[in-house]
Amino acid sequence: MVEEKFFSDRERLVQALAHDCARDLQKGIKERGQASFLVSGGSTPEPVYRELSKRPLPWSQINVALVDERWVEKTESGSNQAFIEKCLLQNxxxxxxxxxxKTAHASAVEGQADCERAYGELPNPFDVCVLGMGSDGHTASLFPHAAGLEAALDPNSAQLCSAITARQSEVTGVHTERMTLTLAGILQARDIKLLITGDEKLKVYREALLGSDELEMPVRSILKQGLKPVTVYWAP
Structure with missing residues (x-):
């Protein structure tokens, strides 16, 4: 159930992904009067969000929510909330x-219950979930062998959100304490869009398809779940 949409350049990818997100969000609004749009941080989706922000959609009916977050204040470096406010919630x-x-709690573990309640109030099923993938095979904040990962990858979990503590690496940076959608939470989305760019990420993606160890490469849990369609967008 993985569809690949590969493009010759990133501008074509941006336009195609923005178009597909807009179409699917409008479908949700037509069916239910509102839609849910789950978004990831990172430099790769930034031009997609900037393009989407200019499109005259009924945005007041589109609930934008984070896929994951570093446990930092909005004013600190690395905040996905600040990133989304800057590049998507414009125009x-x-x-x-x-x-x-991010809640006012001192730790992600302490904030999990409040986060769970808030996400439980979003229009469900979620309409679109945009995911990225790291060179280590992580997606959302589902990092390889992280504390809390095994529970977060349970497709039958009742939890939408989970506190995660990643093993520090070049990919994680210093902020290893995270809140993330669980696999079960991501699978509440009707449409999952995995965005990757560059030859290195393409190699990691293909390695993920070949193997089966989800704790080693958590993106495998998305690619191999077989319950919801996944569309992979790639450009050099």
């Missing part, structure tokens, strides 16, 4: 309701 999309993950 036409400025009126979209937004749900972040």
């Amino acid at each position: 036409c999309a400025a009126e979209a309701p937004f749900l972040g993950m």
Whole structure:
């Protein structure tokens, strides 16, 4: 159930992914009067969000929510909330309701219950979930062999959100304490879009398809779940 959409350059990818997200969000609004749009941070999706922000969608009916977050304040470096506010919640999309993950609690573990309640109030099923993938095979904040990973990858979990402590690496940076959607939470989405760019990420993606150890490469849990369609967008 993995569809590949590969493009010759990133501009074509940006336009195609923005178009597909807009189409699927409008479908949700047509069916239920509102939609849920789950978004990841990172430099790769930034031009997609900037393009989407200019599109005259009924943004007041589109609930934007984070896929994952570093346990940092919005004013600190690395905040996905600040990133999304800067590149997506602008222009036409400025009126979209937004749900972040960082709470006032000192730790992600302490904030998990509040985060769970808030995400449980989003229009469900979620309409679109945009994921990225790291060179280590992580997606969302589901990092290889992280504390809390095994429970977060349970497809039958009742939890939408999970606190994760990653093993520090070049990929994680210093902020290893995270809140993330669980695999079960991601699978609440009707459409999962995995965005990757560059030859290195393509190699990692193909390695993920070949293997089966999800704790080693958690993105495998998305690619191999077989329950919801996954579309992979790639450009050099």
